Amino acid sequence: xxxxxxxxLQNIYKRIAQLGKAIQDLKISLDGLxxxxxxxxxxxxxxxxxxxxxxxxxxxxxxDAVKEIGGETTKELKIIQxxxxxxxLQNLIKKLEDFSNLSxxxxxxxxxxxxxxxAIDSVKVLKESLKEEEVxx
Numbered sequence: 356x357x358x359x360x361x362x363x364l365q366n367i368y369k370r371i372a373q374l375g376k377a378i379q380d381l382k383i384s385l386d387g388l389x390x391x392x393x394x395x396x397x398x399x400x401x402x403x404x405x406x407x408x409x410x411x412x413x414x415x416x417x418x419d420a421v422k423e424i425g426g427e428t429t430k431e432l433k434i435i436q437x438x439x440x441x442x443x444l445q446n447l448i449k450k451l452e453d454f455s456n457l458s459x460x461x462x463x464x465x466x467x468x469x470x471x472x473x474a475i476d477s478v479k480v481l482k483e484s485l486k487e488e489e490v491x492x
Contacts, residue, residue, distance in 0.1 A: 436442060460466075
């Protein structure tokens, strides 16, 4: 009976030792997995930083290119506008509009009536002075 108890205790001890070894192997495996995950996260973080920097550089280059294109386009449009005389044409249109507004003010009915009345009076005075000259001669 003592032998059976000793065998049983030895079997239990072996199983505990095997379980301890399995737990130790599991811990080593988990540590390796954690290290691997940390390396992957670190690499991913580095790649994201590189990608972010690349985006910033590219974005800045695109913005600068668009600004340069916009500036050059504006200059070219001004040259074309001057070459076609669009500024002079706009100036002419403005002057014609001013003339039109002035004409409307001068040629309103009241002013026209006054001018006609003065013209008729001038003609009458001229006629009378011509008649007087005929009579004197």
